[in-house]
Amino acid sequence: MKMRAHVESLARVRRSSEGGIVSLADRVAWWIAIGGGVGLAPIAPGTVGALLGLGLFALGFWFDRALGAVGVSWIIAGILLGIGTWASSRAVRLSGTADPPQIVVDEIVGQFLALLVSVGGRALWRGAIEGSVSWPGWGILWTSFGLFRLFDIWKPYPIRRVERWKGGAGVMADDVLAGICAGFATVLLVELSP
Numbered sequence: 613m614k615m616r617a618h619v620e621s622l623a624r625v626r627r628s629s630e631g632g633i634v635s636l637a638d639r640v641a642w643w644i645a646i647g648g649g650v651g652l653a654p655i656a657p658g659t660v661g662a663l664l665g666l667g668l669f670a671l672g673f674w675f676d677r678a679l680g681a682v683g684v685s686w687i688i689a690g691i692l693l694g695i696g697t698w699a700s701s702r703a704v705r706l707s708g709t710a711d712p713p714q715i716v717v718d719e720i721v722g723q724f725l726a727l728l729v730s731v732g733g734r735a736l737w738r739g740a741i742e743g744s745v746s747w748p749g750w751g752i753l754w755t756s757f758g759l760f761r762l763f764d765i766w767k768p769y770p771i772r773r774v775e776r777w778k779g780g781a782g783v784m785a786d787d788v789l790a791g792i793c794a795g796f797a798t799v800l801l802v803e804l805s806p
Contacts, residue, residue, distance in 0.1 A: 634706065641702035644695060644717055651714035659761060661716025665723030666757055668692070672724075673731075673747065685728055692721045693788065701780025711775075711783050719764065722787030722794075726760040727753060729795025730802075737803050756798040763790035763797075 634642075646652060653660040672685035696717040703715050731748045764787055767775060771793065775786035 638702055638706055641699040642706060644699035645703035645715045647716040647720055650720075651716040657713060657716050658719045658764065661719035662723040662757060662760060662764075664716070665720040666727065666753060668720065669724050669727040669753075689721070689724055689728055692717075692724060693784065696721045697780045697784050699780070700783040704779055704783060710778075715783055718784045718787035721784065722764060722791035723757065723760050725788060725791035726756045726794040726798070729792055730756045730798035733795060733799035734802065737799055752798060752802055755801060756794055759797050759801070760791055760794035763794050768793075 643649075647661050647664055650660050650664050651657045668688070669685065672688045675688075676682065676684045699717055700715050703712065704710065707714075727748075730752060734748065734752070763771060767786060767790070771786050771789045774789055775782060777785055
């Protein structure tokens with residue numbers, strides 16, 4: 613069923629493109645922009661995309677620990693941000709709309725950054741050295757998730773302002789900023805609560 617919805621979604625994009633033919637790069641960009649099909653969820657595709665971001669964060673954190681390396685998650689975040697901006701720029705051009713609801717790569721990256729900032733900020737708050745950062749716990753992950761969705765939907769200043777940027781940068785910027793705000797809010801909420 614998802615594959616059929618993906619094909620229909622791509623067919624709509626193909627019909628809306630000016631030349632009528634979508635290149636392989638456009639198809640790959642569309643697939644990335646919709647989170648491999650997650651953006652075709654019939655209900656709350658942004659929330660489903662944020663859940664995928666949570667899963668990718670857990671995977672990145674595991675790689676950090678398994679490889680004994682520091683910063684793998686930050687490298688993943690940078691790659692996701694770059695690829696997401698490229699993909700959403702092409703998807704916006706293909707669809708002809710400013711921010712199609714199927715594009716969820718911005719929510720994936722925003723949630724990933726929210727968790728990265730909350731875990732890193734919490735480690736800094738507690739004075740932990742980089743190699744001793746431990747699994748944050750599901751409470752922090754879900755708090756970060758809830759706050760990210762709140763900031764992403766509510767869009768307080770300056771998040772709403774960067775949302776107006778054109779193209780893929782605008783699609784990505786508001787969620788990146790919402791993720792950073794949610795990460796800092798998570799640290800404050802967790803560390804200042806009794």
